[in-house]
Amino acid sequence: MTIERSEPSTTADERTMLEGWLNYHRETLAWKCEGLTDEQLRTASVEPSTMSLMGLVRHMAEVEQGWFRTVMAAEQTDPPYSSPEDPDGEFHLTEADTWAEAHATWRAQIKAADEHAARFALDDLSVGKHRRTGERFNLRWIYTHMIEEYARHNGHADLLRERIDGSTGD
Template sequence: MTTERSEPAPDADERTMLEGWLDYHRRTLSWKCEGLTDDQLRTASVPPSKLSLTGLVRHMAEVERNWFRRVLADEAAGPLYYSEADRDGDFHLTAADTHEEAYATWQSEIDAARRNAAGFALDDLSRGVGRQTGEPYSLRWIYTHMIEEYARHNGHADLLRERIDGAIGE
């Protein structure tokens, strides 16, 4: 499987551009994971860090779930991988955790994100509120934040992939 990525058209309208850049970054993370074994995908960056490509995929599933389900749509969607006892559980893999499951869960959360966002205009405020601010967010803000979140973590994915097999690329 080869992940196809394309930037949005330079003259696209704002929503198309925001959705296009978000999808571009989603696909970039998928691309960084392609062609690796489950063991390679769970390889941590450098001790004592637990950061791995599978951990990043699990983390982004949590992030998609938080912003598009809990905040935007005000759904009662509990955590997938973390808990009060382990706030970084998305990065703490057990022997039973697989990349295949993490990837499927992440894709499911992306599908839910797209469905929920389709019901909002860019200036519409979320039905739920942010955990830290207690305030609603516009869909525009959520899209922009998600692009930033993926871009930051795709930088981590670049370094992880290069460490695993030397593959580089933007």
């Protein structure tokens, strides 16, 4: 499978542009993982970090769920990988963890996130609140934060991919 990334429009309305940039960064992360084995995708950066490409995908599945489902829509769901006992569980991989499962979970969270976001206008405040601060956010802020979150982690993904097989790119 070849990942197709669409450049975001330079003239779209605000919501279309925000959604375009978010989707662009989602596909960038998928592209950074493309063509690698499960073992390569589980390869950590450098000690003591446990960050890996598969871990980043699992992390972003939890971030998608947290912001769009838990905060924006106040849907009560348990994170797929982390727990109170292991708050960074998405990065704690074993030989049993597979790309197929991580990718499917991430894509399911993206689909649910998009469905929830479609119910709100950009200025609508979240139904739920941030678990640590109690703050509410409008959808515009969540889109902007998600773009920032993916952009930052795509930088990590670029370095991880280069370490694995020497591939580089935007």
